[in-house]
Amino acid sequence: MNTIDIRTVNVTQYVHPLREGGSLPAIVKADDGFLYVLKFRGAGQGKKALIAEFIGGEMARAIGLKVPELVFMNLDDSFSKTEPDEEIQDLLKFSVGLNLGLHFLSSAITFDPLVSTVDALTASKVVLLDSIISNIDRTAKNTNLLHWNNELWVIDNGASFYFHHDWKNWTNHLSRTFPLIKDHVLLPKATQLKNASTEIEQTLNQDKIIEIISNIPEDWLTSESDDMNSDSMRAAYIEYINSRLSKIDLLVKEANDAK
Known part of the structure; x- marks a missing residue:
């Protein structure tokens, strides 16, 4: 049985928001050099949405479905201080700490x-x-x-x-x-x-x-x-x-x- 090994990475760059997502997820870069879709703990449904995302994703992977790698993502308070958009600024401020990222599938x-x-x-x-x-x-x-x-x-x-x-x-x-x-x-x-x-x-x-x-x-x-x-x-x-x-x-x- 494959064991779960969830990596933890740090957000190093906020690239751009995904406006089509109701909770305003974003493309970010991490200190491992990869791009991720970041789901924010400070978004509408908060940490419960991250829990559901995590459990559902790993259950899907366990039964043989294709799921982008899930990682825990540390977000520090520096990003909200340089963000000009007030809505995104608040989201970043309320999401300092551990969030959830999905490996970005380029050209999907x-x-x-x-x-x-x-x-x-x-x-x-x-x-x-x-x-x-x-x-x-x-x-x-x-x-x-x-x-x-x-x-x-x-x-x-x-x-x-x-x-x-x-x-x-x-x-x-x-x-x-x-x-x-x-x-x-x-x-x-x-x-x-x-x-x-x-x-x-x-x-x-x-x-x-x-x-x-x-x-x-x-x-x-x-x-x-x-x-x-x-x-x-x-x-x-x-x-x-x-x-x-x-x-x-x-x-x-x-x-x-x-x-």
Whole structure:
């Protein structure tokens, strides 16, 4: 089993904002010389979006999907002091500390369901992954998928695990399926859901789930507005994912029925 090794790098240059992203992510350069898409802890959904992005991305990688390398990115306070745009200045100021970066895939194009191709097993894996992580944001309007080197790459999982925005009632989500899968951009191409579920069950075992959750930075789990401590939150993420995997046959049926 491949172990997760998340590198930590330092932001050395703010290149430019990505205006098409609702949370205003940016292209930045790090001290390893590479470019990254930086997701800011100070953006709208805050650290919870980074957690969802991280868990979803590493789960996707674990089941054999293509995902840009995820790195933890240190941002210091020098960037906000030289930024002329007030909106970006505030974002940089509120994001000092540990953020999340995705390796920038140069010349990648946004997946277009009318033009781009994807094999049935890959499409089925993405559909089931999004059912498991309750990702509401992989629709025809906003696919959050890229085509790069003739392969499908999964990005932007920050709208997943929405139960964590209301920790007081999070257990209510344990018995649910994911009816919103009916809007998934890849659902028409997902004709191997049963095979995909078998592969997911084989690769996404308990050790891998625990490993992913244990790699969430402690700092991202602390919030003055949440009563739960970080250990309880980690346990909740694990329990939630396990509850979804235990219902994977139901999720397959739900997706097939939605077609």
